[in-house]
Amino acid sequence: MEKRAVNDMFVILSDIWIDKEEAIGKIETVLDGFESVEVVPSLFVFMGDFCSQPCSLAFNSYSSLRSQFGKLGQIIAARPRLKENSRFLFIPGPGDAG
Known part of the structure; x- marks a missing residue:
């Protein structure tokens, strides 16, 4: 029986302001780095806040937020490699829309 190494690498990032281009660029840099390693992380945890300012659905933030998550x-x-082998968990922060 062949033994395989278990990949239990978790990457945890917080205050992922997806409404800021600079933050999106840095997320791309981080993901590029993990895409090129021999064994990719099994889990990425992205914790909010996801907007740089408190987000309220009452102020038409929903379509913008949806677009940013689409990006x-x-x-x-x-x-x-990340898409196929990693899972992504998104945890809203206190300033995020419910």
């Missing part, structure tokens, strides 16, 4: 999804999808 983040495209960034993840562009890294096939």
